[in-house]
Amino acid sequence: MKKADVVIIGAGPAGAVCAYLLKKAGVNCVVVDHAQFPRMKVCGGGLTHKAYTLLERLIPQFRYDYKPVKHIKLMMEHEERCEFEAAHEIRVVDRKTFDDALIKEYTKIGGEFVKDGFARYEKQENGVMIVTMKSGKQYECRYLVGADGANSQVRQQAIGNYTEKLLCMEQYVEEKAEAGITVSLSPHYPNGYYYYFPSMGHDVVGYGDIQMTAEKFHDVMREWNIPENKIKGAYIPLKEVLSGNDHVILIGDAGGFPNKITLEGLYYAFATGMNACKAIVQGVPFAEANKEIFKKKKREAFHAKMFYSRFGMSSIRLISSNTNFVKKCFDIGVER
Numbered sequence: 001m002k003k004a005d006v007v008i009i010g011a012g013p014a015g016a017v018c019a020y021l022l023k024k025a026g027v028n029c030v031v032v033d034h035a036q037f038p039r040m041k042v043c044g045g046g047l048t049h050k051a052y053t054l055l056e057r058l059i060p061q062f063r064y065d066y067k068p069v070k071h072i073k074l075m076m077e078h079e080e081r082c083e084f085e086a087a088h089e090i091r092v093v094d095r096k097t098f099d100d101a102l103i104k105e106y107t108k109i110g111g112e113f114v115k116d117g118f119a120r121y122e123k124q125e126n127g128v129m130i131v132t133m134k135s136g137k138q139y140e141c142r143y144l145v146g147a148d149g150a151n152s153q154v155r156q157q158a159i160g161n162y163t164e165k166l167l168c169m170e171q172y173v174e175e176k177a178e179a180g181i182t183v184s185l186s187p188h189y190p191n192g193y194y195y196y197f198p199s200m201g202h203d204v205v206g207y208g209d210i211q212m213t214a215e216k217f218h219d220v221m222r223e224w225n226i227p228e229n230k231i232k233g234a235y236i237p238l239k240e241v242l243s244g245n246d247h248v249i250l251i252g253d254a255g256g257f258p259n260k261i262t263l264e265g266l267y268y269a270f271a272t273g274m275n276a277c278k279a280i281v282q283g284v285p286f287a288e289a290n291k292e293i294f295k296k297k298k299r300e301a302f303h304a305k306m307f308y309s310r311f312g313m314s315s316i317r318l319i320s321s322n323t324n325f326v327k328k329c330f331d332i333g334v335e336r
């Protein structure tokens with residue numbers, strides 16, 4: 001049996017940030033991921049101002065390629081409502097290379113990264129955790145961090161079935177040199193939206209909502225005259241959860257942290273990775289170390305309910321032609 005202070009399942013942005021900060025703080029940890037890196041992740045790859053400034057603060061030397069995008073267009077039911085230049089660029093990254101470079105910041109400072117799958121954990125009477133991998137390998141540790149994404153197996157063992165998630169599908173389209181981000185809302189898109197995202201080497205069109213099916217995705221692509229291409233899909237969890245055990249910490253998508261309106265998840269992956277490190281180093285419960293994010297999520301749940309209600313959609317229809325107002329809301333949203 002191997003020993004470590006902390007075992008982190010998942011080397012995505014949440015696990016990588018948490019592992020890097022723990023290693024820097026002198027905590028002995030091991031990161032386990034079942035994928036061979038560099039690995040694919042279905043994602044628009046948009047980093048908002050708050051996401052890249054937080055990342056810069058946490059890992060100042062980290063460099064990555066991105067496409068800066070400032071032009072934003074808002075549509076409602078195929079009707080253009082407003083267009084503007086955002087105060088801060090959105091940095092669109094290719095998740096395959098970005099995630100690989102991020103976990104390398106941890107291995108470069110001597111962090112241990114193992115390819116294996118999580119199978120289960122057990123808490124012994126003396127408080128020690130035994131974590132078993134698919135290979136049969138076992139780790140004895142003080143903390144287990146579940147950073148294993150939207151379909152987290154660590155979360156599954158801690159709290160059972162988790163149904164509060166939204167399916168989002170996307171496909172690549174030819175890269176347009178001057179393309180900006182387009183988002184389209186509609187009362188027919190419950191709790192979701194259609195988007196066009198400029199990306200690196202190709203652009204991306206996607207759609208997700210809480211009643212999403214492959215059929216619905218085809219219908220929406222037809223509505224937008226997008227010729228069919230290879231489609232990829234993934235879940236976005238929409239409700240934050242605690243494991244119920246101070247020594248099992250769920251972060252990033254495993255903890256259900258993505259934004260309930262915009263579906264932005266990268267900022268929350270970095271922030272909860274940072275707070276998991278704080279909880280472990282300071283010996284405080286994660287609920288305490290992450291309390292500002294939990295508060296934010298409570299407010300967000302209320303705002304999301306309003307935003308996607310019939311009343312919300314008709315109010316947005318009324319105010320969305322006011323470019324200055326929409327730009328101000330957008331600029332504040334990407335900063336905080």
Ligand SMILES: Cc1cc2nc3c(=O)[nH]c(=O)nc-3n(C[C@H](O)[C@H](O)[C@H](O)COP(=O)(O)OP(=O)(O)OC[C@H]3O[C@@H](n4cnc5c(N)ncnc54)[C@H](O)[C@@H]3O)c2cc1C
Binds near residue numbers: 042150
């Ligand atoms: C279509 C789509 C578009 C999106 N666009 C954006 C966007 O533009 N901007 C934004 O901010 N967010 C976006 N998101 C959300 C964002 O992708 C996630 O919030 C983010 O990837 C969460 O990071 P994470 O580290 O928690 O999980 P992940 O990035 O999913 O990483 C989890 C890791 O755990 C590993 N793993 C899983 N299970 C196991 C296991 N049993 N054992 C070992 N390893 C395991 C996986 O291989 C993976 O490497 C989008 C999501 C989708 C689905």
